[in-house]
Amino acid sequence: MKQYIKSIVEINDNRLSRYFSFFIQALILVSIITFSVETIPDLKPQTRTILQSIELFCVIVFTIEYLLRIYVANSKLKFIFSFFGIIDVLAILPFYLSFGVDLRSLRALRFLRLFRILKLVRYNKAMNEFLNAIKSAKEQILLFIFITLILIYFAAVGIYYFENQAQPEHFSSIFDSLWWAIITLTTVGYGDVYPITVGGKVFTFFILMIGLGIVAIPTGIISSALTKSVDKKESE
Structure with missing residues (x-):
């Protein structure tokens, strides 16, 4: 089961892995769009409710993805403290920090949701080449x-x-x-x-x-x- 999940979660050439990759990328883009829409003043309460529902769904999926990546990682600590591991945490952190706390006091932390953009790097070969170039130099x-x-x-x-x-x-x-x-x-x-x-x-x-x-x-x-x-x- 672990190897099967790993073949899907990590980037591979099989169909399920590609579908999973496209699904996560689409969710990242959706979450960034909703984040931008939330900044529009005088939004209707119904619209804000829809945006919050979308945000909840995205966070749940990103959390499951993060936990699955920890589960299939050969070295769990190495993944947690890796570049992508830290990005995955920062992408969902503002949502969990808001529980039981006045969200207005944590408004400055909402910018951390922008780290979801960096999650796209994992699924982009050209960006991976760019990161490798930066590492080598x-x-x-x-x-x-x-x-x-x-x-x-x-x-x-x-x-x-x-x-x-x-x-x-x-x-x-x-x-x-x-x-x-x-x-x-x-x-x-x-x-x-x-x-x-x-x-x-x-x-x-x-x-x-x-x-x-x-x-x-x-x-x-x-x-x-x-x-x-x-x-x-x-x-x-």
């Missing part, structure tokens, strides 16, 4: 993140010394300057905070040039890792 990505954090701090310190006296209301401290550093290095440039001194403008120019490179680097790293992953799979 994790050292380079972590190094890039570390360097980026250093550059953000450097940019915040630099603009603070250039603009503090001219704009004390916007650059009163390095911590306030971090916002400018982030939106500048990411080339977003909201325009709510910008330099007015000559030194600040020149410094911003160099930071923007660095920012253009920062945007391109992770794309190159992941693209290279993804190409290697696909080539390795084709050669097998």
